[in-house]
Amino acid sequence: MRTFKRPESLYDNSTHYCPGCGHGIAHRLVAQVIDELGIREKVIGVAPVGCAVVAYDYWNFDCSEAAHGRALAVATAIKRVHPENIVFTYQGDGDLAAIGTNETIHAANRGENLTVIFINNAVYGMTGGQMAPTTLLHQKTSTSLEGRNAALHGYPLKISEMLALLPGVCYIERVAFDSPQGILKAQQAVKLAFENQINNLGFSLVEILSPCPTYWGLNPKAALDWIQEVMKKEFPLGRLK
Amino acid sequence: MIERIIIAGSGGQGVMLLGKVLAQGAMLEGKQVTWFPAYGPEVRGGTSHCMVTISDTEIGSPYIAKADVLIILNNPSLEKFKSRLKNKGLLIFDSSLGLIKPSKLMEIIQFPFTEIALKLGNIKVANMVALGSYLSARQVIKPAHILEVFQFLAPAGNLKILEINRAALEEGERL
Amino acid sequence: MGKIKILISGNEAIAQGAIQAGCNFYAGYPITPQNELIAYMAKNLTQAKGVFIQAESELAAISMVYGASAAGARAMTSSSSPGISLKQEGISYLAGAKLPAVIVNIMRGGPGLGNIAPAQSDYFQATRGGGHGDYQTLVLAPGSVQEAYDLTQTSFDLADKYRLPVMILGDGILGQMMEPVTLSARKIKVLPLKSWALTGCRGRKPNIVKSFFLREGDLEKFNLELQKNYALIRRQEERYEALYLKDAKIILVAYGSMARIAKSALMQLRGLGKKIGLIRPISLWPFPQKPFQLKNKKIKFLVVEMSYGQMLDDVRLAVCGRQKVEFLGRSGGGVLNEEEIIKKVRELVSS
Numbered sequence: 001m002r003t004f005k006r007p008e009s010l011y012d013n014s015t016h017y018c019p020g021c022g023h024g025i026a027h028r029l030v031a032q033v034i035d036e037l038g039i040r041e042k043v044i045g046v047a048p049v050g051c052a053v054v055a056y057d058y059w060n061f062d063c064s065e066a067a068h069g070r071a072l073a074v075a076t077a078i079k080r081v082h083p084e085n086i087v088f089t090y091q092g093d094g095d096l097a098a099i100g101t102n103e104t105i106h107a108a109n110r111g112e113n114l115t116v117i118f119i120n121n122a123v124y125g126m127t128g129g130q131m132a133p134t135t136l137l138h139q140k141t142s143t144s145l146e147g148r149n150a151a152l153h154g155y156p157l158k159i160s161e162m163l164a165l166l167p168g169v170c171y172i173e174r175v176a177f178d179s180p181q182g183i184l185k186a187q188q189a190v191k192l193a194f195e196n197q198i199n200n201l202g203f204s205l206v207e208i209l210s211p212c213p214t215y216w217g218l219n220p221k222a223a224l225d226w227i228q229e230v231m232k233k234e235f236p237l238g239r240l241k
Numbered sequence: 242m243i244e245r246i247i248i249a250g251s252g253g254q255g256v257m258l259l260g261k262v263l264a265q266g267a268m269l270e271g272k273q274v275t276w277f278p279a280y281g282p283e284v285r286g287g288t289s290h291c292m293v294t295i296s297d298t299e300i301g302s303p304y305i306a307k308a309d310v311l312i313i314l315n316n317p318s319l320e321k322f323k324s325r326l327k328n329k330g331l332l333i334f335d336s337s338l339g340l341i342k343p344s345k346l347m348e349i350i351q352f353p354f355t356e357i358a359l360k361l362g363n364i365k366v367a368n369m370v371a372l373g374s375y376l377s378a379r380q381v382i383k384p385a386h387i388l389e390v391f392q393f394l395a396p397a398g399n400l401k402i403l404e405i406n407r408a409a410l411e412e413g414e415r416l
Numbered sequence: 417m418g419k420i421k422i423l424i425s426g427n428e429a430i431a432q433g434a435i436q437a438g439c440n441f442y443a444g445y446p447i448t449p450q451n452e453l454i455a456y457m458a459k460n461l462t463q464a465k466g467v468f469i470q471a472e473s474e475l476a477a478i479s480m481v482y483g484a485s486a487a488g489a490r491a492m493t494s495s496s497s498p499g500i501s502l503k504q505e506g507i508s509y510l511a512g513a514k515l516p517a518v519i520v521n522i523m524r525g526g527p528g529l530g531n532i533a534p535a536q537s538d539y540f541q542a543t544r545g546g547g548h549g550d551y552q553t554l555v556l557a558p559g560s561v562q563e564a565y566d567l568t569q570t571s572f573d574l575a576d577k578y579r580l581p582v583m584i585l586g587d588g589i590l591g592q593m594m595e596p597v598t599l600s601a602r603k604i605k606v607l608p609l610k611s612w613a614l615t616g617c618r619g620r621k622p623n624i625v626k627s628f629f630l631r632e633g634d635l636e637k638f639n640l641e642l643q644k645n646y647a648l649i650r651r652q653e654e655r656y657e658a659l660y661l662k663d664a665k666i667i668l669v670a671y672g673s674m675a676r677i678a679k680s681a682l683m684q685l686r687g688l689g690k691k692i693g694l695i696r697p698i699s700l701w702p703f704p705q706k707p708f709q710l711k712n713k714k715i716k717f718l719v720v721e722m723s724y725g726q727m728l729d730d731v732r733l734a735v736c737g738r739q740k741v742e743f744l745g746r747s748g749g750g751v752l753n754e755e756e757i758i759k760k761v762r763e764l765v766s767s
Contacts, residue, residue, distance in 0.1 A: 040617070041616050041617050041618035041619075042616040042618070043616065044487075044614045044615075044616060046483075047626075053628060054628070054630070056622075056624045056626065059622075060617075060622060061616075061617050061622050062614040062615070062616055062617050062622050062623050062624070063614075063622065063623075063624050063625070063626075064483065064486045064614055064624075064625040064626070065509075065513065065624075065625060065626035065627060065628055066479060066482070066483075066509075067479060067482075067505055067506060067509050070475065070476065070479035070482075070505075070506070073471070073475075073476040073477075073479035073480045073482075073483065074479050074480070074482055074483035074486070075483060076469070076480055076483065077441065077443065077467075077469070077479075077480040077481070077482070077483030077484040077487065077489075077491070078483045078484070078486060078487045078614060080441070080467045080469065080484070081440075081441060081467060081483075081484050081487040081488070081489045082487050082614075082615060082616075085615070085616050102472055102473055102475075102476065103472070103475075103476050103479070105472075106471075106472035106476065261423065261594070264423055264594060265423045268421065268423050268596040273596075274423070274595065274596065275593050275594065275595050276423065276593065276594035276595075277589070277592060277593045277594075278592055280448065280449055280532065280588070280592050298683075299676075299679065299680075299683075300676070300680075301676045301677045301678075301679055301680025301681070301754060302589075302673075302676060302677045302680065302751070302753065302754070303589060303593045303595075304589065304751060304753075306753055
């Protein structure tokens, strides 16, 4: 009989995240996959600067902080020093696709044998709901008061599609936390991204469309609907590479 | 004893190597020595130069404002550096493209180093002919030490390169 | 193995010294005048089975050093002035996470893109932390290629001992100049055990490398811990060379390449019977206090720099008003020569 219990890789702590936030789910998925693969004692996680900055307070394995955007530079070095360890980054859209775009592209292009969990919630959460590179057109944020305007702010950045063009990249998939089925699918993608590293296949990234009810100004249920009805149109799900 | 030498020519004439061989020879001689290059964009195309200071005592600046010796392998370098030679200093000049007039301000040794190198069979060793000429003019470094440097620098087993450099050096010494 | 003497540039000597000290990770980005260092590492660190990465930027390079150090490696990066400005982000994080690392700055003229000529105008940046926050890096300034080789080895030991970033501060002259260096036969020691390093948590509790302290009071507590470490370093790690202080009426103060030129001026003046001395700080942080504790109020100090007066502040603080402190400096590619120093000394003697 299977029982639903807390993974060993996850501490028995309550998180600091807002009600309806996707980070708690993503943390759990990562922990569960690490348990399933039996790699907890080999894993080294790199936490971002963003809402998940203290992810190491929830994960029961070795972790490093990185400066904002530099997680993939830090992870590159850790993996090169310890190729036998399993190294992953956990990054938000501001971290990975704005301030860290350079580090992201070059780690991918070097084909670093790393796993990247990319949380796309279309907004800067930690600093108070400012416009992110992935903010949708017409989406209102505290720095795009009238909604994102292409003429002023450019378009939502599809970094996963960009990365899929690089020969160094092994695997990219976009999933969404919009339903229980979506979460199960995300879990499979996260597992594959770790398995690729174990099998030395190279750079793997899972982009997760994840709810931020607080800065979307929606209740948790409405936030899931917004992912399904709006966000997925701009960021279509599926395997990109 | 302190001797400050500026070596200059066009890129590709091997002035940096000349300086390094001389500096390593000085090291084997037991002298204090510094080698200082011109670096950055100016080393690509145009003139190239390096500065070698050889001394019995600790050397301060490796940068040479006034040189005791100039070893000059082309005309633009002569224009650039002739004012940097101290009064009665020694100018060693490659006269393959024409002789320069004697001057009361300096001692001049000029030979067609490039032509001599061509006759030896490799234009690239003109720098070592010039070095040989310097060695016999100043007697600061023993030629045996320079030959030792050649041994060290030559790619393993490439006796041909070693031989032609040795021949060039000896030819220079005889001038 | 007997002692081997080779002719080598300052940049190459630093790289070779690092490899000798057991450096097993280097990340860098090209910039003149330190390119020989990165090239030497690309060839020789790889041969020594270390990790070499040409990073996409200085920001990435210093964060790679952060990651490698967190993983327990002896890690190094190098650059020149504009690149070191970019690295300040990572240096602050290294200090905040108590990670050892060696950072080499082969200084060039500034501000901005400046030029590629030698300069000493990053002294403030190097000795005052450089990035954000209450932290220090230990700063060593070699005056010769041999010393660059030796001090690089020392800097790895100091970085590990005190768990902080150590900076080697040189300039274009030191980096580019070749001099004979006696290679030490020092065997690479068994490196110190780093129980805090990230290696996977087999058989132990997880290790966390971080500089983030959100809970009230935690950061202050951590900062006081850093301050205690800095106080210890101040007591233990002053390094300097002092010449002819006993009878000196004028004492030159200079570091790095500038100290060589000051020393030749000094020797010429001594040859003429002038009572001149020299203090050459080797550790710029901690700045050596001891040699400046002189009772004779008639002594004058002459600070000589390739800047418009940066180390000057530290000399004034060390002298603390007891004696007069004068200054002579050029920058932006201008390098003082012996004659200029001698002229200034003569002015001071007659004034």
